[in-house]
Amino acid sequence: MADLDKPRTTAVLLAAGAGTRLGLGPKALLRFRGSTLVEVLADVLLAGGCREVVAVLGADAVTVRAATDLSRHRVIDNPDWAGGMGSSFRAGVAAAAPEDHVLIALVDQPGLTAETVARMLASHQPGRVAAAAYRGPDGNLRRGHPLLLDSSLRAEAADTATGDAGARHFLQAHPELIDLVDCSDLSGGEDLDTPGQLHLLETTTRGQIRPINPCNMGRI
Numbered sequence: 287m288a289d290l291d292k293p294r295t296t297a298v299l300l301a302a303g304a305g306t307r308l309g310l311g312p313k314a315l316l317r318f319r320g321s322t323l324v325e326v327l328a329d330v331l332l333a334g335g336c337r338e339v340v341a342v343l344g345a346d347a348v349t350v351r352a353a354t355d356l357s358r359h360r361v362i363d364n365p366d367w368a369g370g371m372g373s374s375f376r377a378g379v380a381a382a383a384p385e386d387h388v389l390i391a392l393v394d395q396p397g398l399t400a401e402t403v404a405r406m407l408a409s410h411q412p413g414r415v416a417a418a419a420y421r422g423p424d425g426n427l428r429r430g431h432p433l434l435l436d437s438s439l440r441a442e443a444a445d446t447a448t449g450d451a452g453a454r455h456f457l458q459a460h461p462e463l464i465d466l467v468d469c470s471d472l473s474g475g476e477d478l479d480t481p482g483q484l485h486l487l488e489t490t491t492r493g494q495i496r497p498i499n500p501c502n503m504g505r506i
Contacts, residue, residue, distance in 0.1 A: 293437045295407055296386040297336035298378030299328055299359075300452070301393035302344025302367035307479050312345045313394045315353055316478075318487050324350065324393050328359045334403020336389055342378045344368070370450035379435075379444040388440050390452060391432040396486050397473035403432065409467045410434050415457065419466035420475035427466050429457075430475040439463070 301314040301324045310316065314324035328339045339359040343350050344367020351361065362381050366373040375390065382388050389406060391398060402418060410416040416434040419427040433453055435443050443456040457464060469475065478486050 293385050293387050294337045294383075295335070295389050295410075295434065296382035297328075297331035297339045297389045297391055297403070297432075298375075298382060299324065299331060299339055299341045299391050299393055300371060300374050300378065301327075301350070302342050302347075302364050302374040303371075303394075304345035304368075305394075308481060308484075312350055313478060314343065314350050315346075316487060318396055322354050323396060323487075325354050325356060327391065327393055327395070327398055328356060330398055330400050331389070331391055331403055332358065334400040335407045336403065337386070338383070340378050340381045342374045342381075344374060370448075371452045372447035372449050375447040375452035376444045379440050382440075385437060387434060387437045389432050389434045392477060394478040395431055395473075395475070396478060397476060398432065399472050402469045402472045405469060405472070406432055406434050406467055409465065410436070411465060412436065413438055413463075415439060415453075415460075415464045416467050417457075417464055418469045418475060420473070421468070421470040427468060427470075428475075429464070429466060431477075 305311055305313040316323045318326050324341060328341055331339045341356055341359050341361045342364050344364045347363045364374045364377045379388055406416050406418060413436050417429045418432050419429050422428050443453045446455040476486055
């Protein structure tokens with residue numbers, strides 16, 4: 287019963303961008319698995335064990351709300367989205383329950399799986415940052431998303447989020463706090479940024495949305 291008193295994790299799904307480089311409108315509305323990216327990824331985060339998902343919208347927020355069903359999640363608008371990811375990061379962290387750890391995810395990462403989320407939650411250590419990592423062609427791990435910030439660190443991380451930088455400045459200042467969590471067996475960790483990466487939306491064999499058995503998730 288004591289574990290029930292420990293902080294839980296709120297997921298913040300950053301979905302405010304206009305998708306300018308991709309040229310197809312907000313990435314949140316890209317069709318994926320018979321739905322939209324923002325709907326699928328919000329459900330993945332919940333299925334992986336986060337107690338709540340805060341989806342941060344920005345570009346064409348009215349259209350995104352009208353075209354999606356995010357009723358299972360909390361949706362907020364960032365009126366300052368055009369200034370870069372930093373403002374969406376701050377808004378999402380501020381909207382999470384004050385006592386919660388925060389898991390930051392990107393709406394343009396279609397390879398995100400419920401298994402990845404569960405692994406992040408189980409791997410997190412008190413007072414530290416867990417960062418999903420993926421192996422590059424050279425075999426070395428490279429830090430990516432999602433990123434899990436301990437509840438004791440989220441305020442400082444948000445304070446340093448400016449322009450198009452979310453937690454980057456905070457992580458650069460505190461490399462000793464970061465634990466890399468190898469998720470290479472579950473996804474390549476790619477972001478969908480250019481037309482040449484649209485094939486990522488066709489990869490549906492891994493990461494099907496299914497609830498994770500809490501008995502297999504370790505301490506969250």
